[in-house]
Amino acid sequence: xxxxxxxxxxxxxxxxxxxxxxxxxxxxxxxxxxxxxxxxxxxxxxxxxxxxxxxxxxxxxxxxxxxxxxxxxxxxxxxxxxxxxxxxxxxxxxxxxxxxxxxxxxxxxxxxxxxxxxxxxxxxxxxxxxxxxxxxxxxxxxxxxxxxxxxxxxxxxxx
Amino acid sequence: xxxxxxxxxxxxxxxxxxxxxxxxxxxxxxxxxxxxxxxxxxxxxxxxxxxxxxxxxxxxxxxxxxxxxxxxxxxxxxxxxxxxxxxxxxxxxxxxxxxxxxxxxxxxxxxxxxxxxxxxxxxxxxxxxxxxxxxxxxxxxxxxxxxxxxxxxxxxxxxxxxxxxxxxxxxxxxxxxxxxxxxxxxxxxxxxxxxxxxxxxxxxxxxxxxxxxxxxxxxxxxxxxxxxxxxxxxxxxxxxxxxxxxxxxxxxxxxxxx
Numbered sequence: 121x122x123x124x125x126x127x128x129x130x131x132x133x134x135x136x137x138x139x140x141x142x143x144x145x146x147x148x149x150x151x152x153x154x155x156x157x158x159x160x161x162x163x164x165x166x167x168x169x170x171x172x173x174x175x176x177x178x179x180x181x182x183x184x185x186x187x188x189x190x191x192x193x194x195x196x197x198x199x200x201x202x203x204x205x206x207x208x209x210x211x212x213x214x215x216x217x218x219x220x221x222x223x224x225x226x227x228x229x230x231x232x233x234x235x236x237x238x239x240x241x242x243x244x245x246x247x248x249x250x251x252x253x254x255x256x257x258x259x260x261x262x263x264x265x266x267x268x269x270x271x272x273x274x275x276x277x278x279x
Numbered sequence: 280x281x282x283x284x285x286x287x288x289x290x291x292x293x294x295x296x297x298x299x300x301x302x303x304x305x306x307x308x309x310x311x312x313x314x315x316x317x318x319x320x321x322x323x324x325x326x327x328x329x330x331x332x333x334x335x336x337x338x339x340x341x342x343x344x345x346x347x348x349x350x351x352x353x354x355x356x357x358x359x360x361x362x363x364x365x366x367x368x369x370x371x372x373x374x375x376x377x378x379x380x381x382x383x384x385x386x387x388x389x390x391x392x393x394x395x396x397x398x399x400x401x402x403x404x405x406x407x408x409x410x411x412x413x414x415x416x417x418x419x420x421x422x423x424x425x426x427x428x429x430x431x432x433x434x435x436x437x438x439x440x441x442x443x444x445x446x447x448x449x450x451x452x453x454x455x456x457x458x459x460x461x462x463x464x465x466x467x468x469x470x471x472x473x474x475x476x477x478x479x480x481x482x483x484x485x486x487x488x489x490x491x492x493x494x495x496x497x498x499x500x501x502x503x504x505x506x507x508x509x510x511x512x513x514x515x516x517x518x519x520x521x522x523x524x525x526x527x528x529x530x531x532x533x534x535x536x537x
Contacts, residue, residue, distance in 0.1 A: 167424060168334060168417075168420055168421055168424060169325075169333075170326075170330065171326070196334070197412070197416035197419060197420075198419070199419045225423075230422075230423075234430075253316035253431075254320065254431045255320035255323040256319060256323075259323045259424075263316055263319070277427065279427075
Protein backbone atom coordinates (compact mmCIF):
# COMPACT_ATOMS: atom_id res chain seq x y z
CA UNK A 121 0.00 0.00 0.00
CA UNK A 122 1.34 3.39 -1.00
CA UNK A 123 -0.19 5.83 1.45
CA UNK A 124 1.67 8.78 -0.04
CA UNK A 125 0.12 8.07 -3.45
CA UNK A 126 -3.31 7.85 -1.87
CA UNK A 127 -2.75 11.13 -0.09
CA UNK A 128 -1.70 12.76 -3.37
CA UNK A 129 -4.87 11.50 -5.04
CA UNK A 130 -7.00 12.68 -2.12
CA UNK A 131 -5.39 16.12 -2.28
CA UNK A 132 -6.84 16.59 -5.77
CA UNK A 133 -10.49 16.24 -4.72
CA UNK A 134 -12.28 19.59 -5.03
CA UNK A 135 -15.08 20.76 -2.77
CA UNK A 136 -18.28 20.13 -4.75
CA UNK A 137 -19.80 23.52 -3.88
CA UNK A 138 -16.66 25.66 -4.09
CA UNK A 139 -14.56 23.77 -6.66
CA UNK A 140 -11.80 26.41 -6.48
CA UNK A 141 -10.61 24.78 -3.25
CA UNK A 142 -9.90 21.17 -2.34
CA UNK A 143 -11.23 19.21 0.62
CA UNK A 144 -7.70 19.31 2.05
CA UNK A 145 -7.59 23.11 1.67
CA UNK A 146 -10.80 23.40 3.69
CA UNK A 147 -9.49 21.15 6.45
CA UNK A 148 -12.36 18.68 6.09
CA UNK A 149 -9.99 15.71 5.81
CA UNK A 150 -8.87 14.84 9.32
CA UNK A 151 -7.03 11.63 8.67
CA UNK A 152 -5.99 9.08 6.06
CA UNK A 153 -4.86 5.70 7.33
CA UNK A 154 -4.18 2.23 6.11
CA UNK A 155 -6.54 -0.60 7.04
CA UNK A 156 -6.17 -4.37 6.57
CA UNK A 157 -7.96 -4.26 3.25
CA UNK A 158 -7.52 -0.68 2.00
CA UNK A 159 -7.72 2.84 3.37
CA UNK A 160 -9.88 4.79 5.80
CA UNK A 161 -10.55 8.50 5.38
CA UNK A 162 -11.87 10.51 8.32
CA UNK A 163 -13.91 13.55 7.33
CA UNK A 164 -15.40 16.31 9.48
CA UNK A 165 -18.54 17.86 8.00
CA UNK A 166 -18.59 21.67 7.81
CA UNK A 167 -22.23 22.36 8.74
CA UNK A 168 -24.77 19.90 10.19
CA UNK A 169 -27.07 20.37 7.24
CA UNK A 170 -24.50 20.71 4.49
CA UNK A 171 -26.10 18.92 1.53
CA UNK A 172 -22.66 18.24 0.07
CA UNK A 173 -21.62 15.87 2.87
CA UNK A 174 -22.81 12.70 1.10
CA UNK A 175 -21.45 13.90 -2.23
CA UNK A 176 -18.06 14.56 -0.67
CA UNK A 177 -17.94 11.02 0.72
CA UNK A 178 -18.79 9.65 -2.75
CA UNK A 179 -16.09 11.82 -4.38
CA UNK A 180 -13.50 10.57 -1.90
CA UNK A 181 -14.45 6.95 -2.60
CA UNK A 182 -14.21 7.53 -6.33
CA UNK A 183 -10.84 9.29 -6.06
CA UNK A 184 -9.35 6.44 -4.05
CA UNK A 185 -10.56 3.65 -6.31
CA UNK A 186 -7.65 1.26 -6.72
CA UNK A 187 -6.49 1.58 -3.12
CA UNK A 188 -8.57 -1.36 -1.89
CA UNK A 189 -11.66 -0.98 0.28
CA UNK A 190 -12.26 2.69 0.97
CA UNK A 191 -13.96 3.42 4.28
CA UNK A 192 -15.23 6.96 4.84
CA UNK A 193 -15.83 7.83 8.48
CA UNK A 194 -17.61 11.03 9.54
CA UNK A 195 -16.26 12.46 12.75
CA UNK A 196 -18.20 15.25 14.43
CA UNK A 197 -15.89 16.11 17.34
CA UNK A 198 -13.96 18.32 17.47
CA UNK A 199 -16.37 20.40 15.39
CA UNK A 200 -15.00 21.79 12.14
CA UNK A 201 -13.75 25.35 12.28
CA UNK A 202 -12.77 27.84 9.58
CA UNK A 203 -9.49 28.12 11.54
CA UNK A 204 -8.60 24.85 9.79
CA UNK A 205 -8.67 26.35 6.28
CA UNK A 206 -5.08 26.30 5.00
CA UNK A 207 -3.21 29.48 3.89
CA UNK A 208 -3.31 28.12 0.31
CA UNK A 209 -7.05 27.57 0.67
CA UNK A 210 -7.55 31.14 1.86
CA UNK A 211 -5.65 32.49 -1.16
CA UNK A 212 -7.71 30.37 -3.54
CA UNK A 213 -10.98 31.55 -1.98
CA UNK A 214 -9.91 35.19 -2.28
CA UNK A 215 -8.98 34.77 -5.96
CA UNK A 216 -12.29 32.97 -6.59
CA UNK A 217 -14.15 36.01 -5.26
CA UNK A 218 -15.02 34.72 -1.78
CA UNK A 219 -13.42 36.69 1.04
CA UNK A 220 -11.87 34.22 3.52
CA UNK A 221 -12.71 34.46 7.27
CA UNK A 222 -11.17 37.60 8.78
CA UNK A 223 -10.71 36.28 12.29
CA UNK A 224 -9.77 33.16 14.21
CA UNK A 225 -12.62 31.51 16.04
CA UNK A 226 -10.30 30.06 18.66
CA UNK A 227 -11.85 28.82 21.88
CA UNK A 228 -15.37 28.61 20.50
CA UNK A 229 -16.78 31.21 22.90
CA UNK A 230 -18.56 32.80 19.96
CA UNK A 231 -16.88 36.14 20.64
CA UNK A 232 -15.35 36.18 17.14
CA UNK A 233 -18.62 36.26 15.25
CA UNK A 234 -20.23 39.13 17.16
CA UNK A 235 -18.50 41.79 15.11
CA UNK A 236 -19.44 42.43 11.48
CA UNK A 237 -16.02 42.85 9.81
CA UNK A 238 -14.94 45.61 7.45
CA UNK A 239 -14.25 43.83 4.17
CA UNK A 240 -12.45 44.88 1.01
CA UNK A 241 -14.09 43.94 -2.26
CA UNK A 242 -12.36 40.84 -3.72
CA UNK A 243 -12.93 42.18 -7.26
CA UNK A 244 -11.95 45.87 -7.21
CA UNK A 245 -10.27 46.04 -3.77
CA UNK A 246 -12.64 48.87 -2.85
CA UNK A 247 -13.03 49.50 0.86
CA UNK A 248 -16.67 50.56 0.88
CA UNK A 249 -18.72 47.40 1.25
CA UNK A 250 -21.87 46.37 3.07
CA UNK A 251 -23.36 43.11 4.32
CA UNK A 252 -26.68 42.30 2.68
CA UNK A 253 -27.43 39.12 4.63
CA UNK A 254 -25.77 36.85 7.18
CA UNK A 255 -26.60 33.95 4.87
CA UNK A 256 -25.75 33.30 1.24
CA UNK A 257 -25.94 30.69 -1.48
CA UNK A 258 -24.66 28.16 1.06
CA UNK A 259 -24.80 28.05 4.87
CA UNK A 260 -21.09 28.81 5.18
CA UNK A 261 -21.22 32.21 3.46
CA UNK A 262 -22.81 35.64 3.95
CA UNK A 263 -23.86 37.96 1.13
CA UNK A 264 -22.13 41.32 0.55
CA UNK A 265 -22.09 44.17 -1.94
CA UNK A 266 -19.29 46.50 -2.97
CA UNK A 267 -20.55 50.07 -3.03
CA UNK A 268 -17.63 51.21 -5.20
CA UNK A 269 -17.86 48.76 -8.11
CA UNK A 270 -21.46 47.69 -7.46
CA UNK A 271 -20.64 43.97 -7.62
CA UNK A 272 -22.01 41.43 -5.14
CA UNK A 273 -19.58 39.08 -3.41
CA UNK A 274 -19.57 36.49 -0.66
CA UNK A 275 -17.77 36.18 2.67
CA UNK A 276 -16.80 32.85 4.19
CA UNK A 277 -18.17 33.20 7.74
CA UNK A 278 -15.90 32.32 10.65
CA UNK A 279 -17.34 29.36 12.50
CA UNK B 280 -32.76 -0.66 26.27
CA UNK B 281 -30.66 -0.09 29.40
CA UNK B 282 -31.84 2.07 32.28
CA UNK B 283 -29.93 5.19 31.21
CA UNK B 284 -31.23 5.04 27.64
CA UNK B 285 -34.78 4.96 29.02
CA UNK B 286 -34.27 8.50 30.26
CA UNK B 287 -31.89 9.80 27.60
CA UNK B 288 -34.04 8.72 24.65
CA UNK B 289 -37.01 11.04 25.40
CA UNK B 290 -34.59 13.88 26.17
CA UNK B 291 -32.91 13.47 22.78
CA UNK B 292 -36.21 12.98 20.93
CA UNK B 293 -37.65 16.22 22.33
CA UNK B 294 -34.75 18.17 20.93
CA UNK B 295 -34.53 16.18 17.69
CA UNK B 296 -38.23 16.55 16.90
CA UNK B 297 -38.21 20.23 17.80
CA UNK B 298 -35.37 20.81 15.31
CA UNK B 299 -37.08 18.69 12.65
CA UNK B 300 -40.54 20.29 12.84
CA UNK B 301 -39.08 23.79 13.18
CA UNK B 302 -37.06 23.07 10.02
CA UNK B 303 -40.11 21.79 8.16
CA UNK B 304 -42.10 24.95 9.00
CA UNK B 305 -39.22 27.21 7.95
CA UNK B 306 -38.82 25.38 4.67
CA UNK B 307 -42.38 26.43 3.75
CA UNK B 308 -40.89 29.88 3.15
CA UNK B 309 -38.61 28.62 0.38
CA UNK B 310 -39.50 30.68 -2.68
CA UNK B 311 -41.92 32.93 -0.76
CA UNK B 312 -39.84 35.16 1.54
CA UNK B 313 -40.25 38.96 1.29
CA UNK B 314 -36.80 39.40 -0.30
CA UNK B 315 -34.34 37.06 -1.98
CA UNK B 316 -31.70 37.40 0.76
CA UNK B 317 -34.25 36.36 3.34
CA UNK B 318 -35.35 33.43 1.23
CA UNK B 319 -31.75 32.19 1.29
CA UNK B 320 -31.42 32.88 5.00
CA UNK B 321 -34.58 31.01 6.03
CA UNK B 322 -33.70 28.06 3.80
CA UNK B 323 -30.18 27.90 5.20
CA UNK B 324 -31.43 28.06 8.78
CA UNK B 325 -33.93 25.30 7.97
CA UNK B 326 -31.08 23.23 6.51
CA UNK B 327 -28.90 23.64 9.61
CA UNK B 328 -31.79 22.57 11.81
CA UNK B 329 -32.50 19.59 9.58
CA UNK B 330 -28.86 18.55 9.89
CA UNK B 331 -29.06 18.82 13.66
CA UNK B 332 -32.30 16.80 13.64
CA UNK B 333 -30.68 14.09 11.52
CA UNK B 334 -27.75 13.68 13.91
CA UNK B 335 -30.06 13.63 16.94
CA UNK B 336 -32.55 11.22 15.36
CA UNK B 337 -29.77 8.87 14.31
CA UNK B 338 -28.60 8.83 17.91
CA UNK B 339 -32.17 8.39 19.18
CA UNK B 340 -32.45 5.34 16.92
CA UNK B 341 -29.29 3.87 18.45
CA UNK B 342 -30.56 4.52 21.98
CA UNK B 343 -33.88 2.91 21.14
CA UNK B 344 -32.00 -0.15 19.92
CA UNK B 345 -34.63 -1.71 17.66
CA UNK B 346 -32.93 -0.86 14.39
CA UNK B 347 -34.79 2.32 13.41
CA UNK B 348 -32.72 4.93 11.57
CA UNK B 349 -33.23 8.69 11.17
CA UNK B 350 -35.55 8.26 8.18
CA UNK B 351 -37.80 5.73 9.87
CA UNK B 352 -38.08 7.95 12.93
CA UNK B 353 -38.82 11.05 10.84
CA UNK B 354 -41.19 9.57 8.31
CA UNK B 355 -42.91 6.59 9.90
CA UNK B 356 -43.88 7.73 13.38
CA UNK B 357 -47.43 8.82 14.22
CA UNK B 358 -48.39 12.20 15.55
CA UNK B 359 -48.58 11.10 19.19
CA UNK B 360 -45.04 9.69 19.01
CA UNK B 361 -43.60 13.10 18.21
CA UNK B 362 -42.03 14.94 21.15
CA UNK B 363 -41.50 18.45 19.69
CA UNK B 364 -42.63 21.69 21.30
CA UNK B 365 -46.11 22.75 20.21
CA UNK B 366 -44.53 26.15 19.45
CA UNK B 367 -42.72 24.84 16.38
CA UNK B 368 -45.71 23.07 14.84
CA UNK B 369 -47.90 26.19 14.83
CA UNK B 370 -48.44 27.43 11.27
CA UNK B 371 -46.43 30.36 9.96
CA UNK B 372 -49.45 32.64 10.31
CA UNK B 373 -52.35 33.04 12.71
CA UNK B 374 -54.74 33.91 9.87
CA UNK B 375 -56.14 31.35 7.45
CA UNK B 376 -54.32 30.62 4.17
CA UNK B 377 -57.10 32.52 2.39
CA UNK B 378 -55.82 35.86 3.71
CA UNK B 379 -53.84 36.36 0.50
CA UNK B 380 -50.41 35.86 2.11
CA UNK B 381 -50.48 32.10 1.57
CA UNK B 382 -50.66 31.38 5.29
CA UNK B 383 -47.31 32.94 6.03
CA UNK B 384 -46.66 35.83 8.39
CA UNK B 385 -43.05 37.01 8.40
CA UNK B 386 -43.50 38.73 11.78
CA UNK B 387 -44.57 35.51 13.47
CA UNK B 388 -41.79 33.49 11.81
CA UNK B 389 -39.16 36.05 12.80
CA UNK B 390 -40.29 36.20 16.41
CA UNK B 391 -40.45 32.42 16.73
CA UNK B 392 -36.99 32.06 15.18
CA UNK B 393 -35.55 34.53 17.67
CA UNK B 394 -37.14 32.83 20.70
CA UNK B 395 -35.99 29.38 19.60
CA UNK B 396 -32.48 30.37 18.59
CA UNK B 397 -31.82 32.04 21.95
CA UNK B 398 -33.17 28.92 23.65
CA UNK B 399 -31.18 26.52 21.47
CA UNK B 400 -28.02 28.54 22.05
CA UNK B 401 -28.47 28.28 25.84
CA UNK B 402 -29.32 24.58 25.66
CA UNK B 403 -26.43 23.65 23.35
CA UNK B 404 -24.01 25.63 25.54
CA UNK B 405 -25.00 23.38 28.42
CA UNK B 406 -25.09 20.17 26.38
CA UNK B 407 -21.52 20.72 25.15
CA UNK B 408 -20.47 19.54 28.61
CA UNK B 409 -22.77 16.51 28.60
CA UNK B 410 -21.32 13.28 29.95
CA UNK B 411 -22.85 11.66 26.87
CA UNK B 412 -20.11 12.08 24.26
CA UNK B 413 -22.43 11.90 21.26
CA UNK B 414 -24.77 14.59 22.63
CA UNK B 415 -21.78 16.76 23.54
CA UNK B 416 -20.36 16.49 20.00
CA UNK B 417 -23.68 17.32 18.32
CA UNK B 418 -24.18 20.26 20.69
CA UNK B 419 -20.71 21.73 20.11
CA UNK B 420 -21.25 21.66 16.37
CA UNK B 421 -24.83 22.94 16.45
CA UNK B 422 -23.98 25.77 18.83
CA UNK B 423 -21.80 27.41 16.18
CA UNK B 424 -24.73 27.36 13.77
CA UNK B 425 -27.48 28.63 16.07
CA UNK B 426 -25.37 31.63 17.05
CA UNK B 427 -25.74 32.88 13.49
CA UNK B 428 -29.46 32.10 13.55
CA UNK B 429 -29.85 34.08 16.76
CA UNK B 430 -27.98 37.09 15.41
CA UNK B 431 -29.95 37.09 12.20
CA UNK B 432 -33.41 36.69 13.75
CA UNK B 433 -32.68 39.16 16.56
CA UNK B 434 -31.70 41.80 13.99
CA UNK B 435 -35.05 41.31 12.28
CA UNK B 436 -37.01 41.46 15.53
CA UNK B 437 -35.46 44.86 16.31
CA UNK B 438 -35.88 46.12 12.75
CA UNK B 439 -39.55 45.19 12.58
CA UNK B 440 -40.51 45.86 16.21
CA UNK B 441 -38.87 49.26 16.11
CA UNK B 442 -39.95 49.92 12.51
CA UNK B 443 -43.19 51.29 11.10
CA UNK B 444 -46.56 51.31 12.85
CA UNK B 445 -47.59 48.39 10.64
CA UNK B 446 -44.50 46.27 11.36
CA UNK B 447 -44.63 47.08 15.07
CA UNK B 448 -48.30 46.10 15.25
CA UNK B 449 -47.66 42.81 13.43
CA UNK B 450 -44.79 41.95 15.78
CA UNK B 451 -46.80 42.81 18.87
CA UNK B 452 -49.67 40.62 17.60
CA UNK B 453 -47.27 37.74 16.91
CA UNK B 454 -45.84 38.09 20.40
CA UNK B 455 -49.32 37.95 21.94
CA UNK B 456 -50.09 34.79 19.97
CA UNK B 457 -46.83 32.94 20.71
CA UNK B 458 -46.20 34.06 24.28
CA UNK B 459 -48.23 31.28 26.03
CA UNK B 460 -46.43 28.63 23.95
CA UNK B 461 -43.01 29.83 25.17
CA UNK B 462 -43.88 28.22 28.54
CA UNK B 463 -43.05 24.83 27.07
CA UNK B 464 -39.43 25.89 26.48
CA UNK B 465 -38.86 25.25 30.18
CA UNK B 466 -41.02 22.17 30.69
CA UNK B 467 -38.81 19.11 30.14
CA UNK B 468 -37.09 17.16 32.88
CA UNK B 469 -33.32 16.89 32.91
CA UNK B 470 -31.16 13.76 32.96
CA UNK B 471 -28.37 13.93 35.54
CA UNK B 472 -25.04 14.64 33.84
CA UNK B 473 -26.52 14.21 30.37
CA UNK B 474 -28.64 17.33 29.99
CA UNK B 475 -30.13 20.04 32.20
CA UNK B 476 -33.78 20.39 33.11
CA UNK B 477 -35.02 23.05 30.72
CA UNK B 478 -36.22 25.03 33.73
CA UNK B 479 -32.58 25.86 34.39
CA UNK B 480 -32.45 27.82 31.14
CA UNK B 481 -35.39 30.02 32.07
CA UNK B 482 -33.76 32.89 33.99
CA UNK B 483 -31.13 33.52 31.31
CA UNK B 484 -33.61 33.09 28.47
CA UNK B 485 -36.02 35.56 30.09
CA UNK B 486 -33.24 38.09 30.65
CA UNK B 487 -32.09 37.91 27.04
CA UNK B 488 -35.64 37.98 25.74
CA UNK B 489 -36.55 41.02 27.85
CA UNK B 490 -33.46 42.87 26.58
CA UNK B 491 -34.39 42.06 22.98
CA UNK B 492 -38.00 43.15 23.49
CA UNK B 493 -36.84 46.42 24.98
CA UNK B 494 -34.50 47.10 22.06
CA UNK B 495 -37.33 46.26 19.66
CA UNK B 496 -39.83 48.53 21.50
CA UNK B 497 -42.12 45.54 22.08
CA UNK B 498 -44.18 45.11 25.24
CA UNK B 499 -44.18 41.74 26.99
CA UNK B 500 -47.69 40.31 27.40
CA UNK B 501 -48.89 39.16 30.80
CA UNK B 502 -47.65 35.64 31.69
CA UNK B 503 -50.00 32.84 30.76
CA UNK B 504 -50.77 29.70 32.76
CA UNK B 505 -51.07 27.61 29.61
CA UNK B 506 -48.87 24.49 29.66
CA UNK B 507 -48.55 22.93 26.20
CA UNK B 508 -47.26 19.33 26.35
CA UNK B 509 -45.94 18.53 22.90
CA UNK B 510 -42.94 17.06 24.72
CA UNK B 511 -45.29 14.33 26.00
CA UNK B 512 -46.89 13.79 22.60
CA UNK B 513 -49.93 16.01 23.22
CA UNK B 514 -50.08 18.19 20.15
CA UNK B 515 -52.22 20.84 18.50
CA UNK B 516 -54.34 20.03 15.45
CA UNK B 517 -51.58 21.45 13.26
CA UNK B 518 -48.97 18.69 13.64
CA UNK B 519 -51.04 16.05 11.84
CA UNK B 520 -51.40 18.27 8.79
CA UNK B 521 -47.69 19.05 8.80
CA UNK B 522 -46.81 15.35 9.01
CA UNK B 523 -49.24 14.54 6.20
CA UNK B 524 -47.16 16.78 3.94
CA UNK B 525 -43.76 15.80 5.32
CA UNK B 526 -44.38 12.05 5.37
CA UNK B 527 -46.40 11.76 2.17
CA UNK B 528 -43.64 10.36 -0.02
CA UNK B 529 -42.53 7.61 2.39
CA UNK B 530 -46.13 6.64 3.07
CA UNK B 531 -47.06 6.50 -0.60
CA UNK B 532 -43.82 4.86 -1.76
CA UNK B 533 -42.47 2.91 1.25
CA UNK B 534 -38.68 2.63 1.25
CA UNK B 535 -38.25 5.11 -1.61
CA UNK B 536 -34.78 6.67 -1.78
CA UNK B 537 -33.17 9.46 -3.79
